[in-house]
Structure formats: C-alpha cells, structure tokens
Amino acid sequence: MKNVLGLRCIKCGQELPALPGVYTCPSCGPKEGILDVEYDYQAIKRETTREELSQGKERSIFRYLPFLPVKPDTPRPHLRVGMSPLYQPAGLRQSLGLSHLYVKDDGQNPTASLKDRASIIAVIKAVEEGAGTIACSSTGNAASSLAGSAAAMGLKTFIFVPGRAPQGKIAQLLIFGANVISVQGSYEDAFSLSAAAIERFGWYNRNAAINPYLVEGKKTVALEIAEQLNWEVPDWVVLSVGDGCTIAGVWKGFKDLYQVGWIDRLPKIAGVQSTGCSPLADAFLENRPWRPAAENTIADSIAVGVPRNPEKALRAVRESGGTMIAVSDEEILDAMRELGRTSGIFGEPAGVTGTAGLKALVKQGVIKPDEKVVSIVTGNGLKDVQNAIKAAGEPIKVEPSLNELLLKLEGRI
Ligand SMILES: *Cc1c(COP(=O)(O)O)cnc(C)c1O
Ligand SMILES: [Zn+2]
Numbered sequence: 001m002k003n004v005l006g007l008r009c010i011k012c013g014q015e016l017p018a019l020p021g022v023y024t025c026p027s028c029g030p031k032e033g034i035l036d037v038e039y040d041y042q043a044i045k046r047e048t049t050r051e052e053l054s055q056g057k058e059r060s061i062f063r064y065l066p067f068l069p070v071k072p073d074t075p076r077p078h079l080r081v082g083m084s085p086l087y088q089p090a091g092l093r094q095s096l097g098l099s100h101l102y103v104k105d106d107g108q109n110p111t112a113s114l115k116d117r118a119s120i121i122a123v124i125k126a127v128e129e130g131a132g133t134i135a136c137s138s139t140g141n142a143a144s145s146l147a148g149s150a151a152a153m154g155l156k157t158f159i160f161v162p163g164r165a166p167q168g169k170i171a172q173l174l175i176f177g178a179n180v181i182s183v184q185g186s187y188e189d190a191f192s193l194s195a196a197a198i199e200r201f202g203w204y205n206r207n208a209a210i211n212p213y214l215v216e217g218k219k220t221v222a223l224e225i226a227e228q229l230n231w232e233v234p235d236w237v238v239l240s241v242g243d244g245c246t247i248a249g250v251w252k253g254f255k256d257l258y259q260v261g262w263i264d265r266l267p268k269i270a271g272v273q274s275t276g277c278s279p280l281a282d283a284f285l286e287n288r289p290w291r292p293a294a295e296n297t298i299a300d301s302i303a304v305g306v307p308r309n310p311e312k313a314l315r316a317v318r319e320s321g322g323t324m325i326a327v328s329d330e331e332i333l334d335a336m337r338e339l340g341r342t343s344g345i346f347g348e349p350a351g352v353t354g355t356a357g358l359k360a361l362v363k364q365g366v367i368k369p370d371e372k373v374v375s376i377v378t379g380n381g382l383k384d385v386q387n388a389i390k391a392a393g394e395p396i397k398v399e400p401s402l403n404e405l406l407l408k409l410e411g412r413i
Contacts, residue, residue, distance in 0.1 A: 001018075001069055001070055001071045001072075002043070002071075003039050003040050003043050003044050003047070003066055003067070004018050004037060004038070004039060004040075004069050005018075005038045005039060005040050006018050006038055007022060007035040007036065007037060007038065007212055008035060008036050008038050009025035009027070009028055009033050009034070009035055009036075010034050010035070010036055010311055010312060010315070011025065011028045011032050011033055011034070011311070012025060012027055012028055012033070014027055014028075015038075016035065018037065018069065020128075020129040021129075022035075023035070023205065023210050023211055023212060024210060030210060032311070034209060034210075034212070034309060034311060034312060035212040036212065036215075036252075036312075037069050037212055037213065037215075037216050039067065039256065039259075041256075041259040041260050044066045044067065044260050045260050045261070047066050048066055050227075050231060050262040053066075053227075054227060059080065059083045060080050060081055060082050060083055061081050061082035061083070061117055061120070061217065061220040061223075061224075062076070063083075064220055064223045067216075067219075067220075067223065067256055068121070068216060068217075068220075069121070069125075069213050069216050070121065070124045070125065070128070070213075071128060074124050074127055074128050075127060075153070076120070076124055076153075077120055077123055077124075077149045077150075077152035077153045078152055079110040079116070079120065079148065079149060079152050080110060081109055081110060081116045081117055081120045081149075082109070082116075082117055082220050082221075082224060083224060084104060084105055084106045084107075084108045084109060084221075084224070085104075085105050085108060086102050086103070086104050086224070086225060086228040086229070086374070087102065087103045087104075087105065087343065087345070088101070088102055089101065089103050089342065089343035089345070091341075091342030091343055092338070092339060092342040092343045092355075094342075095338060095342050096358065096359055096362055097362060097369050098358075098362060098367070098369060098371070098373055099369060099370055100234075100370065100371065100372040100373065101373050101375065102225075102229070102234070102372075102373070102374045102375070103339075103343065103345060103355075103374075103375050103376075103377060104221065104224075104225060104374055104375070104376045104377065105345055105377050106221060106351075106376060106377060106378050106379070107345075107346070107347055107348075107351060107377055107378075107379055107380030107381070108380075109145075110145075110148055110149075111141075111144045111145045111147075111148040111172060111176075112144075112379060112380035112382065112383060113141040113144070113145060113301075113348075113351070113378060113379035113380065113383070114141075114218065114221060114246060114376070114378040114379065115138075115141040115142045115144075115145040115146075115379075116145040116148070116149065117217040117218050117220050117221060117249075118142070118145070118206075118214035118215070118217040118218050118245070118249075119142065119145035119146040119148070119149045119150075119206065119214075119217070120145075120149045120217060121213050121214060121216060121217035122134065122136075122146060122149070122204070122206040122211060122213065122214055122217075123146070123149040123150055123152075123153050123155060125204070125211075125213050126150075126155060126204040126206075127153060127155075129204065131155075131203070131204035132155060132156060133155065133156040133157070133158065133201075133203045133204065134146060134150055134155055134156070134157050134158075134203060134204040134205075134206050135157065135158040135159070135160070135194055135197065135198050135201075135203040135204070135205065135206065136157075136159060136160070136194060136205070136206035136207050137159075137160035137161070137183075137187070137190040137191040137193070137194035137195075137207060138159065138160070138161060138190075139161070139162065139165065139187050139242065139300055139301045139302070139303060139304065140161060140165040140166060140169035140170075140300060140301060140383070141169065141301050141379055141383070142206070143159040143160075143161055143165075143169065143173055143178070143180075144169050144172035144173050144176070144383075146159065146178075146206050147159060147172065147173045147176035147177070147178035148172070148176050150176070150178075151176040151177055151178075156179070157176075157177075157178040157179065158178070158179045158181065158194075158197065158201075158203060159173055159178045159179065159180050159181065160181045160183055160190040160191070160193055160194035160197070161173070161180065161181070161182055161183065161190060162182075162183055162185065162186055162187045162189065162190045163182050163183060163184045163185065164300060164303075165182070165300065166300060166383060166384040166385075166386065166387075167385075167386075168382060168383040168384055168385060169383055169384075170182070172383075181193075186295055186305065187295060187303065187304055187305070187306075188292075188295075188305060188306045191207070191306075191308070194207065195207070207308070209243055209244075209245055209308030209309040209312075210308070214245060214249075215245055215248050215249040215252055215309075215312070216249070216252070217249070218245060218246050218248075218249025218250070218252075218253075219249040219250065219252040219253030219256065220253065221246075221249070221250060221253065221376060222237070222249070222250045222251075222252070222253025222254045222257070223253050223256070223257065225237065225374050226253075226254065226257050226262070226263055229372075229374075231257075231262055231263055232372075233254070233263050233264075233265050233266065233267050234267050234371075234372040234373060234374045235267060235268060235367075235371040235372045235373060236267060236268050236269075236270055236322070236367055236371060236372070236373045236374070237250055237254075237267045237268075237269050237270070237373075237374045237376065238269075238270040238272065238354045238355075238357060238358045238361070238367075238373060238374070238375045238376070239269075239270075239271065239272065239354040239375070239376040239378060240271075240272050240273070240299070240301075240302050240350050240351070240353035240354045240357070240378055241271040241272060241273050241280055241281070241302060241307075241313060241324070242273075242301060242302035242303070242304040242307065242350065243304050243307050243308040243309050243313075244271075244280060244307050244308070244309035244310055244312055244313025244314075244316075245308070245309045245312070245313075246378065247269060247271045247313050247316050247317070248309055248312035248313050248315070248316050250269060250316070250376075251269055251315075251316030251319065251320060252316075254266050254267060266320060267320065267322075267374075268320050268321050268322040268323075269316050269317055269320040269322040270317075270322050270323050270324065270325065270354075270357060270358070270361060270366075270367070271284075271313065271316075271317050271322070271323075271324045271325075271357075272324070272325055272326070272327060272353050272354050272356065272357025272358075273302060273324070273325075273326045273327075273353070274297035274298075274299045274302060274303070274326060274327065274328070274329060274332060274353060275297075275326040275327065275328050275329075276294070276295075276296035276297030276298075276299075276303070276328075276329060277293050277294065277295050277296055277297045277299075277302065277303045277304065277305055278293060278326035279291060279292060279293040279304075279305065279306075279307060279310075280307055280310060280313055280314060280324060281324040281325060281326040282326070283310075283314065284314060284317060284318075284323070284324040285324060285325075290307065290310050290314075292305050292306045293305045297329055297332075297349075298329045298332065298333070298349045298387050298390070299329070299332055299348075299349035299350040299353050300349070300350065300384065301348065301349075301350035301351075301378070301379060302350040302353060323361070323366060325357045325360055325361055326357075327353065327356040327357050327360055329349075331356040331359070331360065332349050332352060332353050332356045333349070333387070333390060333391040334356065334391075335352040335353070335355040335356035335359060336349065336352045336381065336387075336388065336391040336392075337391050337392060338355075338359075339352055339355055339377070340381075340392070345377055346380060346381035346382065346388070347377040347378070347379060347380065347381050348379040348380060348381050348383045348384045348387070348388075349384060349387050350378060350379060351377045351378045351379035351380065351381065352377060354375050354376055354377070354378070355375050355377065358373065358375050396408050396409075
C-alpha cells in the first residue's frame with residue numbers, strides 16, 4: 001500500500017485519496033466514476049528490480065506485493081492464488097497454425113477461475129477496513145472465488161447470483177458457507193438487488209467495477225505472463241470479456257511494468273465476446289457507444305448485457321491497438337473440444353471463448369502465424385459440466401460383455 005499514491009477518476013481525472021469507503025468518483029457517480037489506482041513508480045523502482053523479484057520465493061500473486069494496493073502486514077487468506085502455468089501446447093500450436101502460442105491456464109486457481117486474483121484482494125481490503133461481511137453479485141465465478149477466500153479468513157458473505165448460474169458454481173458457494181441469494185432474473189437484476197442490499201446493510205462491496213482494487217488483483221495475470229516469458233512481451237494477449245474488468249486488469253498490469261521500465265513495449269489486447277451477448281465487441285467494431293444487450297449465450301460468465309466496466313475495457317483495447325471479436329456458441333463449444341483434445345486443458349465456455357476468438361482472428365489474418373500470442377483460459381470446465389457434455393457428446397455405453405465391447409469399438413481401434 002505504501003506505493004499507492006491515490007485514486008483517479010477515469011472520466012473526469014479527479015484525484016481522490018485511497019481511503020476506506022472511497023470506491024467511485026463523487027462528481028461522476030457510481031456508474032461512470034470508475035477509479036484507477038495510481039502508484040509511485042519511482043518508489044517501486046527503488047524498492048526492487050525485476051531480477052530480485054523473479055528470485056522471490058512466494059509462489060502466489062503476493063510475489064508482486066510492491067504493485068498491489070494492500071498493506072504487507074494485513075493477514076491474508078492462506079489460499080495460493082496465481083502463479084498458474086503458462087504452457088506451450090504443441091498440439092494446439094499446430095491446429096491453430098501459431099508457432100509461438102502460449103496458453104495461460106487460470107482454471108488452476110483455488111476456486112478454479114481467474115476471479116480468485118480479484119477476490120483475495122477484496123477480502124484483504126475488507127480486513128483492512130474492519131468489515132466482517134462482504135457482498136457481491138456475480139455471474140458465478142466472482143461469487144465462488146469470494147466465498148472461498150472469505151471462508152479462508154472466517155468472513156461472512158452474501159452472494160447474489162442470477163437464477164441461471166450453473167450448478168457447479170452454486171455448489172462451490174454453498175460448500176464455502178456463503179449465504180447464496182439466487183435472483184430469479186438476469187445478471188443485471190442480481191447486480192441491482194445486491195447494490196440496494198449493500199447500501200441498506202453496509203456490507204463490504206466486492207462488485208468488481210465499483211471497487212477499484214479488484215482490477216489490481218486481476219492485473220497480476222499480466223505480471224505473471226511477463227515474468228514467465230522472461231519479460232519479453234507477447235504481440236497479443238487474447239481473452240474473453242464480460243463486465244470488462246479482467247481485460248482492463250490485463251492492460252493495467254502491462255502498463256505498470258512499462259512504467260517501471262521492466263518491459264520495453266506493450267502487447268495488443270484482443271477481447272472476445274459471444275455473439276449471443278456482445279455489447280462491447282459490437283460497440284468497438286461499429287465504433288459507437290455501447291448499448292445494453294440480451295444475455296443469450298452458454299458462456300454464462302460473460303453473459304453480461306449491461307457491462308459494469310465498459311470504459312476501462314474499451315480503453316484497454318483501443319490504447320493497445322488491439323481488437324475485439326464475437327464468436328458463436330458453436331465456436332465456443334468447438335474451442336472447448338479442441339483445447340481439451342490437443343492440449344489436455346479443460347475450460348468452461350467463457351474460459352475458452354478467448355481461444356475461440358483467437359482461432360477466428362487467425363483465420364481473418366488479423367493475428368499472424370509467427371506472432372507471439374498468449375491465450376488466457378479464465379475458468380475450469382468442471383464448473384459447468386452440462387455444457388462440457390454438450391461439447392463432447394456422450395460416452396460409449398456397453399453391457400458388461402467383451403463381445404459387445406468389440407462390436408461397439410469397431411472402427412475405433
Ligand atoms: C468473469 C469472467 C470473465 C470475464 O471477466 P470480466 O471482468 O467480467 O470481463 C471471463 N471468463 C471467466 C471464466 C469469468 O469468470
Ligand atoms: Zn469523476
């Protein structure tokens with residue numbers, strides 16, 4: 001926290017102190033007055049070097065403590081968040097025709113999604129502010145990650161999810177002891193109800209766009225990618241987009257590293273949505289303000305018709321010289337199969353939407369075969385078994401008889 005200078009409104013530029021209770025810009029209001037955390041980059045440079053940091057023994061996001069908005073001595077959940085593997089998957093490189101492709105498997109976090117990076121920060125901030133209860137609304141993963149980190153710290157949670165959230169995610173919430181409120185309506189309805197309840201009861205607010213510290217947790221995925229690539233920045237980072245906080249976090253991470261001079265250029269960022277819910281991709285491609293959209297996709301984690309962080313998301317894509325694209329649910333299911341079969345990596349629909357978009361961008365010639373590309377898989381496939389079975393089909397059913405087995409396996413062996 002000692003390297004944090006303060007907060008700055010992304011709309012009007014107003015500077016605010018990084019104090020408890022300050023989440024949004026009072027002049028611009030909670031919808032548009034989204035804040036960015038500003039750091040003293042000179043102080044970070046004086047404190048450490050990238051070589052020193054790379055030798056650190058901490059195998060979690062807290063190896064990047066100088067870049068995080070938390071006090072070093074605040075008690076932290078014991079869960080290991082971050083330091084997920086960055087693979088060089090030979091089979092997928094071949095099938096996508098990308099010779100320098102990397103896959104960052106963020107399904108390998110404690111509750112099996114990238115959201116753990118943000119939730120652990122939310123829990124630490126709640127502890128710093130003396131809050132005993134945290135609340136959020138979520139399409140599912142923010143909820144289960146918050147419930148997990150909060151359980152590890154003994155904090156109480158109230159979680160608002162839309163009625164459609166997959167069973168795997170609900171099961172996680174209940175196992176972690178959360179008070180789960182299943183709102184019979186859209187994600188937008190769940191968000192609004194949680195906001196009203198948070199105001200009424202004074203709970204700590206983990207809602208991602210509102211709370212400026214969460215993007216800081218998400219940015220650690222970019223810090224890791226840079227470190228894992230030996231500080232050689234990829235040409236592209238490709239990932240799925242819902243509210244827009246994750247893509248904003250990725251961009252913030254690379255910009256922080258650029259500011260301290262640890263990397264000498266920035267990657268292009270490609271954001272991928274589903275054609276069933278693509279308010280931000282449409283706005284970007286048609287170069288117009290975004291409009292609310294229906295939430296009509298199997299990729300539940302990015303079925304966000306009213307994105308909460310549209311400005312930071314679009315800014316990340318534009319500033320980076322990147323692009324956006326929308327892919328169909330069929331392409332998402334294809335990507336799920338392809339990633340699984342070529343690489344042994346199992347992502348949920350929103351987890352592999354980035355990979356589906358990458359495939360389309362290669363086909364369109366936007367991303368070139370020899371470019372260095374990182375595709376982030378943002379969530380694990382076991383969270384949504386129903387859609388996985390949709391992608392992969394049914395098993396071979398046999399009576400317990402070798403003869404029948406031989407018949408059924410004909411042509412397969
Ligand atoms: C939340 C989520 C995303 C998108 O992140 P946003 O910040 O909402 O844009 C993508 N994939 C998975 C698995 C997620 O849980
Ligand atoms: Zn403002």
